Amino acid sequence: MQSRTPAPRATGRPRSATADAAILAATREALVELGWSKLTLGDVAARAGVAKTTLYRRWAGKNELVVDAVAELFDELELPDCGTLAADIEGVVLQYAAILARPEAKSGLMSVVAESIHDEALRERIRCSIVERQKRLVLEGRARAEARGELPPESDPGEAARTIDLIFDMVAGTVVHRTLVSAQPADEEWVRGFARVLLLGLTSAGPR
């Protein structure tokens, strides 16, 4: 969320801090009820009990607002130490699936990603606010696995980065596709199956 306000002015009446929270909450609420395309800033302002101008003073448009509203959802992501790599993978997949099961995350995330295709600034904002926050978990997981000796330490840093990215795309992408496109629940059983395939693929020794 970190500072939409370009410069913290000293003078005049300060901006209401509660308004921010109310607006983001109202945005998520509207996202659930209406979806991205039918969500209007006027409606969000009304739900938040705030004038439209107040909203425009803080965000540049619908996309920016929704990114911030959705990003807050990912603040709760955390990687519990389950003891084994397999369990850790299952854990993170389940957490990610839990967030994506919430309709405000589905509508919001997909829509802003779609919009970001034609908007570089938006893409950057998404990466900072949402994507990197998730990738952190993958990094942590790998570090733990290496510490436990489940994975060999990767000497080539470039290769390491590529692997991280691949894992991340596989985890996030597969869960999203299961949830949104196939419209099937990413429940525990499914997660176990997916995690098994993922783990095998990553740990099986094989020629490059």
Next chain:
Amino acid sequence: MQSRTPAPRATGRPRSATADAAILAATREALVELGWSKLTLGDVAARAGVAKTTLYRRWAGKNELVVDAVAELFDELELPDCGTLAADIEGVVLQYAAILARPEAKSGLMSVVAESIHDEALRERIRCSIVERQKRLVLEGRARAEARGELPPESDPGEAARTIDLIFDMVAGTVVHRTLVSAQPADEEWVRGFARVLLLGLTSAGPR
């Protein structure tokens, strides 16, 4: 795609066949230039050299139109027999990636999927027009692999279906995420790495 027209009437002036093609092409063109949110049906009609009413006579709205326009892109999907399962997997992933590299596919697909979250009918339309068409490739690939003896024949049909779905979600989801969210190209090298992990995960013997 097949038949938006609910009933093929016998009487009256028949619908112009060329108009359909022009409209869908114009839709893809506009999708590339403007993206989903800035695409307007009036603009599409103008590009297609067609009246707005003609467009509304055939499609219920923006979403339906875009689904059909994007679905045509997937008609060219085909599974070349590359001789080995590994090569086949690489082949299909590459083909899918090639389609998703086109901006009209990116914008269009993501946006309608996002919209489909709040629209059951749209979700169904997407499944019929786009998803099933892709899943067919996975089925074919599996059948070939079994015929070659690369994969053991699956006796439990329920388990087989689950595996197919998982593979499909992994392939499509990962490619989409790589291409759209991570905004990195799904080039040949990446595809090789991904296919290797996927193949190892699927073929490694292991306890369920």
Next chain:
Amino acid sequence: MQSRTPAPRATGRPRSATADAAILAATREALVELGWSKLTLGDVAARAGVAKTTLYRRWAGKNELVVDAVAELFDELELPDCGTLAADIEGVVLQYAAILARPEAKSGLMSVVAESIHDEALRERIRCSIVERQKRLVLEGRARAEARGELPPESDPGEAARTIDLIFDMVAGTVVHRTLVSAQPADEEWVRGFARVLLLGLTSAGPR
């Protein structure tokens, strides 16, 4: 309605005669229900059980159609010989009022007259089809009154024409205004009062 058809061809299938009547009747019906501005030719065609093209083959547009539909109403105008000038005037005013009491006449007549202000051809059509048909009654009435000796024979033909026109404007205009603008019924009592004033004004000797 004297020849909408520009040239009566000899060959081919002749136009359905019943269609004309059905269309004009449907027009009057629609005029009653909807009024001029909400009346659509498509709706009239549907009511008449006729294709829109059939309608356009016979009339150039809404105005022309309505003029013909309304003109038929005035065919029934007739001047009964009531024995005295006073009674004759009352009679013709009552007849005119009776026609104007019908809503299809009100909407239709006023609207086409309003349209005729910007359409010379339409004005001419109205004059031929409707106005002259009414003026005939005034002429007849005057002739009878002269024959009875109630009015002195007018020697100056120009002056005679001017008087006829004035009477006609007074009768038709006053009845229309009473009925449409004041929205009061032109009942027998009111007609008696109006006819008395009119008769006194016309017969009182006085310097020009």
Next chain:
Amino acid sequence: MQSRTPAPRATGRPRSATADAAILAATREALVELGWSKLTLGDVAARAGVAKTTLYRRWAGKNELVVDAVAELFDELELPDCGTLAADIEGVVLQYAAILARPEAKSGLMSVVAESIHDEALRERIRCSIVERQKRLVLEGRARAEARGELPPESDPGEAARTIDLIFDMVAGTVVHRTLVSAQPADEEWVRGFARVLLLGLTSAGPR
């Protein structure tokens, strides 16, 4: 005219006062050029240099707008004291004729009256904004004539009202019919003739 605005709010940006005048002027201009049926609110808005929405915020539709635009024309009506009843009648008829000679009055007035046949609210609006404003002149004229002794004071108030209404329908109706239906100018000579008949009819003693 007086206040289309249902409630004069205190808060928010007030409505532009100049916009109202510009819109009504533009309406009259368009009425002259196009007539009622070809007049579009979009065109009026463009002429007035105003957004279409601004127009719809103030008026419910074309009819209401035209009534107000035409009503302003009748604000200038005034009864000059010409000294005699005959001169006063001539004066008011001439004034009314002068207004009706303006094409915006012709098209506008006739059309809204025609529309009012199917719209009670519109009829009421016309009565308030236009008709009553004219009837006032008749009342004034009668009062003056009585004061001068030209007309006997009417004891029965019901009969007085009926006479006023009759005179009003005769004056307004006849002038309208002359101007619009007969499409002849209501010039001074014609007015003199008409006023003479009217005066004789009203003042000649006669049995009821």
Next chain:
DNA sequence: AAGTAACCGAGACGGTACGTCACGTCTTTCG
């Protein structure tokens, strides 16, 4: 009896205007 020309219904077509909605900006008054 066959040919054929004009009719008929149905309905798609390119248009124009509709009246509404949301946008993002602006001008007010109030706290």
Next chain:
DNA sequence: CGAAAGACGTGACGTACCGTCTCGGTTACTT
């Protein structure tokens, strides 16, 4: 001086009719 309220210009929406056109099929005159 910020915030609410709400009017403003802009532009797309989806709909309704317009008047024209293409169909397949039907009549009634002509030969």
